[in-house]
Amino acid sequence: MDEIAFGTDGWRATLDVFTTPRLRMVAQAVADYLAEEGRDGEPVAVGYDARESSRGFAEAVADVLAENGHDVLLPPRDTPTPLVAYGIVDRDLAGAVVITASHNPPEYNGVKFIPSDGAPALPEVTEAVEANLREPVEADGERGSIEEVDFAEPHFEHAIERLDPDLEGVTVVYDAMHGSGRGVTDVLLERAGADVIRQRCETDPEFGGTPPEPSRDNLQGLALAVDEHDADLGVANDGDADRVAVVTPERGHLDENVFFAAVYDYLLESDAGPAVRTVSTTFLVDRIAEAHGEEVVETPVGFKWVAAAMGERDALMGGEESGGFSIRGHIREKDGVLMGLLAATVESEEPLDDRADRLRETFGDFVQDKVSIDCPDDRKDAVVRELADRLPDDVAGKRVERVNDADGFKVLLEDGSWLLVRPSGTEPKMRVYAEAGSDERVAELLDAGRDLVAPLV
Structure with a gap:
């Protein structure tokens, strides 16, 4: 027990x-x-x-x-x-x-x-x-x-009714990563009219030797297939298909933060409502919300908190930087199957690459990355407690303006960048996240985060 x-x-x-x-x-x-x-x-x-x-x-x-x-x-x-x-x-x-x-x-x-x-x-x-x-x-x-x-057919009918997609002429490469999305997400995309090219849609309990984690490194084959087939989009799910990842022709793996922002921007073209995001998710969503007169609700990491806030605030969309999203009018559970269909629907209206370019031109660059530091589960609470006494007044050369302690410590800096340190809820690790306007600045912040956490572990 x-x-x-x-x-x-x-x-x-x-x-x-x-x-x-x-x-x-x-x-x-x-x-x-x-x-x-x-x-x-x-x-x-x-x-x-x-x-x-x-x-x-x-x-x-x-x-x-x-x-x-x-x-x-x-x-x-x-x-x-x-x-x-x-x-x-x-x-x-x-x-x-x-x-x-x-x-x-x-x-x-x-x-x-x-x-x-x-x-x-x-x-x-x-x-x-x-x-x-x-x-x-x-x-x-x-x-x-x-x-x-x-359980598939009722979900399919609901998804089609909720999104009303018309994917005629859209080519999608779908990568199931040998997980439960095979024969599901691809079938739903076809039902909406897309031409679907399948990858890793065979049963394989070993997942082809790669954990079914739709990260950039694990989706290189999907990116190559999108290019090879001149496809409009690549879509992948994790092992149980509650998360989604997207590959575009220009960007390859589309950062999940950018995907969140692009989809929220699309939904706001015909609807209204706040967004819910975790503390580790991009401020780009906030800029889009502000431009539409909407608000953003920030929660601790974990989709359960996103789901609760979505219900309380009647949010239009909720999500997290790890690829879990849902929308109003659907269950308040992350759904990589529905989001795969929504990604293709957004693409059919305006290429995701073009939309992401437009958002960058309008709101500036938002670059995010994260690293993990090994930490035994029984040390996590102590690390967080000790970190509370060691938070500096400056991080990577910029003054700390505010600290959010809803989930670990999120340090917001005077230049608009931020650094987050929190314990993983699923692995014996501490997570360090950073967001800034450039790759170089993010790297500086992550180095500063490592220097803060490593001595405490």
Whole structure:
């Protein structure tokens, strides 16, 4: 039981720790939590990603939930997390358990609980689930059923209705990275009229030897394919397809911060509303919002905080620099499938490269980068505490104007640049982020961040 701990987005661990007996304890804890919430016996979904172990783990969870009287809806194949989340709302389910380690290497797996609103579970929910951890018991009452259902078609219909795309004449190279987006995001793009060229859309539990993380380094093949096929766009998803990455003909990998800004700019052409972003996400979004008379809400890192603020402020769009986004009129869960379709829709109206150029000309350059510093999990809190006493008055030659301590420390400097230091919620690392008007300035800030953090680790 001591090995089970819910972090930023559920519990993830290597397979020597992430075992069926422990997972069955989590499933029992979810059943107990639902009973406490008055949803005892209501239908639930159990989703899973493309990892070799995931289907078996999902069946173990389904068995415990059914033993507790819940009818369980189980997809016939690995399914993107956002499709399961949408299914919760579409079918009025009590919630869902999803087996996924997202972008982690194949030796990992994980589990997350999604409540009845289809949005990520907030800490009070995951803490309540953790407090219920116990061995599964044979529950009183009738055992629930386990039924295989398709979560894709309702999501497709909703996505098409929400975005009304016309992708005739748009060519997209889609890279599933051997994850759950294969046969889903590409099919949705085709349904909207796009010509789709597929990459890494075969089943491979080893993900081709590369973790299903859609980073710049891991998408070089996608960039080459966009060039080779003279495509308009490249789209990639991570392992469970809740995140999106985009490749353009001119830029190659399009920084997720720029993608956020470009999509928000597009949405504001026909709609209105604030944006929600994490502390690690670009101020370019703020400049666009200000130009349209809108506001921006800043949250700690973690899409659960973005989702909560989106609900509170009726936000038009919410997102984070790691590639997780959602929009008004959809579930408040990051959805790389919907965002892949939205990226192509934006491209069909005006090339993303042209839009990004126009935003740069209007608002100036915003360059962002980050580095990670190894840090044991049991040292993270101490590093943050010690850093509070060591924050300088100047960073990389510029005066500190303000410090935001909502998530670690975000130091805002007099030249408009910023430096953020925070503990990772998923790995034994401290993260250091910086944003400024040039690559050189960002490099200076990251060096200053390393110098601040490294001695404390």
